[in-house]
Amino acid sequence: MFVGIDVGTSLVKAAAFDRDGRQLAVEARPVHLDVRHGAVEQEMREVYAAVVGVLRTLTGRLAEPVELAGLTGQGDGVWLVDAAGRPVRPALSWMDGRAHELLDEWLADGTFEAVFRRTGSALFPGCPGPLLAWLDRHEPKALDAAAAAVYCKDMVFQRLTGAARAVTDVSDASMPFLDPRSRSYDDGVVELLGLTHRRGLLPAIGDPIAAGEAGGEGLPAGTPLANGPYDLPACALGAGVTAPGDGLLIVGTCLASLVATTELDLGGEPAGLYISTDRPGHWLRAMPAMVGTAALDWVLRTTGARHEELDDLLAAAPPGSSGVRVLPYFAPSGERAPFVEPRLRAQLLGVCLETRPADLVRATCEGIGYAARHCLEAAGLTGSLAVCGGGTRSLAWTGLLADVLGRPLRVVEGEVGARGAVLAAAARYGVPLDTAAWTEPTRVIEPDPDRAAYYAKGYEEHLELLAAARARARR
Template sequence: MYVGIDVGTSMVKAAAFDATGRELAVASRPVELSLHGGVVEQDMEEVYGAVVAVLGEVTGRVPEPVELAGLTGQGDGVWLVDGEGRPVRPAASWMDGRAHGLVDRWLADGTFETVFRRTGSAMFPGCPGPLLAWLDRHEPKALDAAKAALYCKDMVFHRLTGAGPATDVSDASMPFLDPRTRTYDNRVVELLGLAHRRGLLAPVSDPVATAEARGEGLPSGTRIANGPYDLPACALGAGVTSPGDGLLIVGTCLASLVATTELDLSGEPAGLYISTDRPGHWLRAMPAMVGTAALDWVLSTTGVRHDEVDGLLAGTPPGAHGVRVLPYFAPSGERAPFVEPRLRAELTGVSLESTRGDLVRATCEGIGYAARHCLEAAGLTGSLAVCGGGTRSSAWMRLLADVLGRPLRVVEGEVGARGAVLAAAERYGVGLDAPAWTKPTAVVEPDPGRAAFYTKGYAEHLDRLGQARDRART
């Protein structure tokens, strides 16, 4: 039995697999996000407790011994811990917006672009650079008390194993890692005013760190590998490793990834290059803030249940009777395929005749247009896989295929946990059949007529977006 652990933003999961990649059991537990005034935080003890609980549940349901475990989780944010791995303060989430003023300043004075040209990382308010700089200005005592500024999965690995603080090249890619040398760029640390906090950055394990469990959640002695974080883990779990092939993760974050062997740091600074376990191979990532959280907000506001979405999409025509949604609902604005910290969502074309179905379809279409924008910017030329919670809606998958104008290789199940296991197996030299583990569950073809309609709609979306970005800057 192989166990994958995926420490998500709102849900912690553990999945057990047999040697062929078949899911044997899945356990999950929700975790809370604290949102107030643009500040988005999480209780680290709650998150870690959820990890231990789901591991205990999933291993208790499958009697086979655990061969090894792979760990992945949400990226970015700042998870400050002391020497024992205990929280110094609540974790600042990747969704946090408190550092938008610093990002605005760095956009204006050229620091933002300089960092991108050196690392391939377009900073946003919820990534470690701005958050650490904000904490250094406003909560220096918290940094003084911390041993390390970790990423989410690193905190969990530290606690599960007792191993020293460590991260991997994928998490470290935003924003301090030089993608060519796969080490921290100390000049970037200096540019962000954090040279005196350099010691908080966890050592980068290349390849990923390994250790044995201490007996919390997993049997004592179980081998664990730490990393990569959820975006590259999903790429592994979906079989996206050949240059030009892409992955769209329809989750809380709408992440678009394209495998590449070319490092191009020109063009508009946006997204990031995620270093992978293979030197010279990267994922060109456009992890947009927009995602299922936008649809969840619309569903909650309109009183629509999740099980009603497919019926509403089927009963509402393309174009949603003129209702349009720019789905940028995150408190920290947008980070891909452009950075606009003050961008906000817009809803237009609504009248007394508009229905809940119109609002739901317009939101799904808006998210689809955002995905197309990201995939084009990331350089998609090959096949496209899709995974995440959004794949549970077959109607939304058909809509996405139409909006994107290309077939979708749908990969269902716990794709991040699956990728974490594949990464762990590679690290430990355990031979698993990756093609069998990553076989798609369905292929959704676009309808030519609807695809042509949405090509025009996409052009209109880009025009509205340009106007909204202009307003956000004034």
């Protein structure tokens, strides 16, 4: 029996798998996001309590003892903890937008590009660099009180195991301080961001990923537990995306596009990041866009529609959504991939009194699809494409995505991040598992040739509208 823990942005989940990779049981608990005036925070106590709660419920349902557990979770943000891993203040989420003025300064003075050329990481307001610099300016006492500035899963790992010090892994550390060649912190980047005097807050990097024994909260005492990688690379592992050129699209709160690569190219427009993996010389070229299911959630809520109606709404509007177009950049921190525009905002175009909720919903799904295509092209997709995430529960939307992307989609269902966390833990502990069986796709969805041709033209129009919107955002 193997357990994967996925500490998501809005939902904490734990899943149990047998040795052949069959998902046997899942427990989930929602966690609150406090969103106000560009600030997005989470209470660490609530997040940790949710982890313990889902683990207790899950393990109580299992007929067999847990042999091994793996941990993953949301990336970026800043989770300030004391020496025991307990919160100093609420966590600043990766969705937080308060540091956008700092990012504007760094974009203007060349710091932004200099960091990318050294690390392959394009800064955005919700990543640790800008957030730590913002805290240093506005809440220095919080940094003074902290022992470490960790990532979400690292806080959970330290608390579950009682580890004496905070530790992260190379995947989480990839944004924004890691040198992807040496797999260690680049102190030059720390200096560029004005954080040399806060260097001691950066957690140690477990390479390979850190391992420890559960102390008895949630998991039975003594259960082997491994920390990492974070949710994007964990999903890539869980979907079997490891061969160079193959890609993964995660249709979740964050619309994440990942392509496996052995090439490190720090040229071109600074955007996205290179995520270091458990194998030196292998990276994931990542374009984790802020646009995602959160945009669709907003449109459904605003139109009074329910998630259960999504397939019917998509069927009720034609391709092209009766002329309605949506640029789905709803995040208060703008966009971070495949470009960085902190002030970019969503646009609804072609709306009139005859526009129906179905038109708005389909236009949003199409707009998210266009954003995904943009990200995957920028990430260098050349091989097969897997897809997972909450958005794939809608068969109609998944089919629409295949048409917009113009390529077959290998749909991987279930708790893909938790599955990847288990596979990473098994590799760390030397437990042999059949990874091909664990990552077998549920089905393959082929695009419709006529609709794919239609959407290829729509994609070019999307890029034109986006260019004009980006120009306005910079004024």
